[in-house]
Amino acid sequence: MSYYLGLSGGFSSPGEDLVHGLPEYFFHDAAACIIGDGSLLAAAEEERFNRIKKTTKFPINAIRACLTRAGIQPHEIKGVGHYFRRDLVDQSLGELYLDNAATPVRYSSDFIVNYIADYFGFDISQDRLYGIPHHASHAVSCFTRSGMESALVLVMDGRGEENSGTVYQASPKGIEMLAAYDLSKSLGNFYLSGCNLLGYRLGDEYKVMGLAPYGNPATFRDIFKNLYSLEAQGDYALIQPEIGDHVVAAPFFANGFTPRRKNEPFSQQHRDFAAALQAMLQEIVMHVLTHWQKVTGNTNLCFVGGVAQNSSLNGLILRSGLFREVFVHPASHDAGAAEGAALETARILGDTYSVQPRLKSASLGPSLGDASEIEHKLRLWRPLVKFHRPEDIVDATARLLASGAVVGWAHGSSEFGPRALGNRSIVADPRPAENKDRINAMVKKRESYRPFAPVVTAESAKEYFSLASTMANYDFMSFVVDVREEQRGVLGAVTHVDGTARVQIIERETNPRFHELVARFGQLTGIPVLLNTSFNNNAEPIVQTVEDALTCFLTTGIDYLVIDDFLVERDDDTVSSMENLILRFRLMTRLAKTRKVRAGGGFESACEIYSDYAMGDRAEISEDLFNLLDSVKDDHPLRSYSGAEGLTPQLRDELFQLWQRRFFTLLPE
Numbered sequence: 001m002s003y004y005l006g007l008s009g010g011f012s013s014p015g016e017d018l019v020h021g022l023p024e025y026f027f028h029d030a031a032a033c034i035i036g037d038g039s040l041l042a043a044a045e046e047e048r049f050n051r052i053k054k055t056t057k058f059p060i061n062a063i064r065a066c067l068t069r070a071g072i073q074p075h076e077i078k079g080v081g082h083y084f085r086r087d088l089v090d091q092s093l094g095e096l097y098l099d100n101a102a103t104p105v106r107y108s109s110d111f112i113v114n115y116i117a118d119y120f121g122f123d124i125s126q127d128r129l130y131g132i133p134h135h136a137s138h139a140v141s142c143f144t145r146s147g148m149e150s151a152l153v154l155v156m157d158g159r160g161e162e163n164s165g166t167v168y169q170a171s172p173k174g175i176e177m178l179a180a181y182d183l184s185k186s187l188g189n190f191y192l193s194g195c196n197l198l199g200y201r202l203g204d205e206y207k208v209m210g211l212a213p214y215g216n217p218a219t220f221r222d223i224f225k226n227l228y229s230l231e232a233q234g235d236y237a238l239i240q241p242e243i244g245d246h247v248v249a250a251p252f253f254a255n256g257f258t259p260r261r262k263n264e265p266f267s268q269q270h271r272d273f274a275a276a277l278q279a280m281l282q283e284i285v286m287h288v289l290t291h292w293q294k295v296t297g298n299t300n301l302c303f304v305g306g307v308a309q310n311s312s313l314n315g316l317i318l319r320s321g322l323f324r325e326v327f328v329h330p331a332s333h334d335a336g337a338a339e340g341a342a343l344e345t346a347r348i349l350g351d352t353y354s355v356q357p358r359l360k361s362a363s364l365g366p367s368l369g370d371a372s373e374i375e376h377k378l379r380l381w382r383p384l385v386k387f388h389r390p391e392d393i394v395d396a397t398a399r400l401l402a403s404g405a406v407v408g409w410a411h412g413s414s415e416f417g418p419r420a421l422g423n424r425s426i427v428a429d430p431r432p433a434e435n436k437d438r439i440n441a442m443v444k445k446r447e448s449y450r451p452f453a454p455v456v457t458a459e460s461a462k463e464y465f466s467l468a469s470t471m472a473n474y475d476f477m478s479f480v481v482d483v484r485e486e487q488r489g490v491l492g493a494v495t496h497v498d499g500t501a502r503v504q505i506i507e508r509e510t511n512p513r514f515h516e517l518v519a520r521f522g523q524l525t526g527i528p529v530l531l532n533t534s535f536n537n538n539a540e541p542i543v544q545t546v547e548d549a550l551t552c553f554l555t556t557g558i559d560y561l562v563i564d565d566f567l568v569e570r571d572d573d574t575v576s577s578m579e580n581l582i583l584r585f586r587l588m589t590r591l592a593k594t595r596k597v598r599a600g601g602g603f604e605s606a607c608e609i610y611s612d613y614a615m616g617d618r619a620e621i622s623e624d625l626f627n628l629l630d631s632v633k634d635d636h637p638l639r640s641y642s643g644a645e646g647l648t649p650q651l652r653d654e655l656f657q658l659w660q661r662r663f664f665t666l667l668p669e
């Protein structure tokens with residue numbers, strides 16, 4: 001079998017960025033995947049391992065996980081593809097070095113060769129290493145997994161090398177570019193620019209999409225109309241500002257708009273803005289698609305790139321009836337481009353593949369381990385938790401859910417892509433509307449307007465949701481659809497304010513265990529639907545390991561934890577038992593002591609803990625805690641840093657809050 005490795009991400013080492021203050025957009029969404037004879041054997045995002053959302057690091061842990069899952073040795077890799085063309089990457093690196101005189105000049109291929117040699121003991125020759133054009137990477141990944149014989153492929157994102165959007169005609173012979181939209185037309189960047197006015201940053205776009213239904217797009221329609229024009233031949237233009245480089249801001253400032261900062265409340269103005277931004281995106285993309293569908297006559301669509309993560313837009317495409325069938329890749333963001341980079345590298349090196357079956361499952365990452373490994377790990381966490389192995393874990397969980405419990409549910413392999421699809425999920429009864437606030441308060445600590453998504457069995461999907469006649473892959477939660485009017489009152493926790501839901505339809509063959517859970521809940525309650533949200537809190541990516549799942553469980557209000565066949569409950573009080581755990585800093589966590597001038601003169605000390613990367617969290621801490629953290633050594637439990645009377649209640653509380661914010665992890669001895 002011929003194996004290829006695909007990579008996304010940048011080149012920073014695990015413990016240090018290339019330069020201090022490296023921007024969050026510098027080759028983000030690090031990931032790895034391995035294909036074998038065209039099949040996607042393994043795929044994982046680096047963020048799940050290093051616990052940095054949308055990380056720009058080199059994906060060392062993801063490569064290791066993929067090699068393990070695929071069951072191959074590094075030397076069996078025939079070629080490596082990276083998700084951007086090499087000249088663009090090297091130019092970006094070069095500019096970074098010019099701005100940072102202390103950083104030595106390095107080229108992308110040297111980084112990749114050296115990382116693979118250093119971490120995996122394998123010398124990949126430079127002629128087996130390719131930088132694949134970014135949009136081709138996206139397009140090939142999506143088309144190859146669509147199961148379609150031919151398709152119109154639309155790639156839209158923040159940027160590729162020269163383009164922000166590309167239209168292809170795809171067939172088993174390859175992909176042929178039909179049109180490209182240059183960087184000045186970047187809808188990804190435009191939308192992000194709008195998000196900035198609402199206090200959001202890269203990776204938050206879906207929150208603005210969720211806010212949009214609360215607003216009236218008409219309020220700002222006239223201003224938005226001045227920001228773009230629809231042109232002939234499926235073209236469009238975005239009007240660049242005359243002052244500044246924030247593509248959306250100028251006319252809004254000129255009209256007295258008040259931007260929102262992070263954590264501030266939303267005004268109706270902000271909601272209306274989100275609605276108008278979303279409406280504009282939808283209008284332009286439909287304009288593009290309408291034209292190219294007509295020109296090619298192709299009724300199959302593959303939609304990919306960051307913009308294809310916009311599930312409201314995707315739902316509109318289905319309802320438009322433009323296509324007979326639509327496929328959206330589960331990892332439409334840049335992590336998924338790793339797969340296309342591997343496939344294109346295979347093609348360049350002479351390996352081409354016939355039509356592949358449609359991808360039905362995104363469970364392509366590492367598993368939690370076998371039962372004895374999991375049991376061993378759980379034992380270590382006693383007495384913070386107690387656990388047992390019910391005869392029928394699915395039935396036991398369904399009963400807990402039916403009685404109102406919120407359950408952390410982890411089993412099998414983690415999913416590739418931003419959605420939890422039943423292997424790393426928090427699940428709950430979808431009916432009580434108050435479950436939304438409850439879960440937000442106990443776990444997510446997030447904006448209360450944001451909807452939770454439902455998962456429904458394939459057998460009952462049409463009973464609860466209005467599905468368009470256009471066929472679509474509903475496996476990956478990629479489409480917002482209408483909840484049937486008569487069911488909106490029933491599904492109170494998962495129906496959005498506009499009567500829609502971002503539904504996942506689960507088939508028995510795809511994930512038998514999760515399907516069984518939803519079906520059993522249905523037998524108990526009459527509703528074969530569950531609320532399904534990602535298993536994490538607001539400070540971290542989705543949980544990956546048994547330890548991550550336990551950490552999330554113990555630092556939130558989740559009622560029960562299910563790990564494969566084990567049902568886990570809290571036992572001793574977490575905050576007081578915490579002293580028996582060992583503290584391990586995240587690799588990018590830093591402590592700092594600064595001296596500030598006091599208002600009345602003289603100096604005062606300030607102690608801080610922070611994550612040393614773009615968008616990393618930061619907190620002021622007490623001097624006592626600073627001193628404790630400063631003296632932390634490997635393998636010493638927290639109790640060893642205090643006297644016989646133990647940690648003071650203040651220190652415990654402070655430690656617990658920092659644990660919740662994931663500056664460090666706590667592990668059993």
Ligand SMILES: [Fe+2]
Binds near residue numbers: 158159306334
């Ligand atoms: Fe992209």
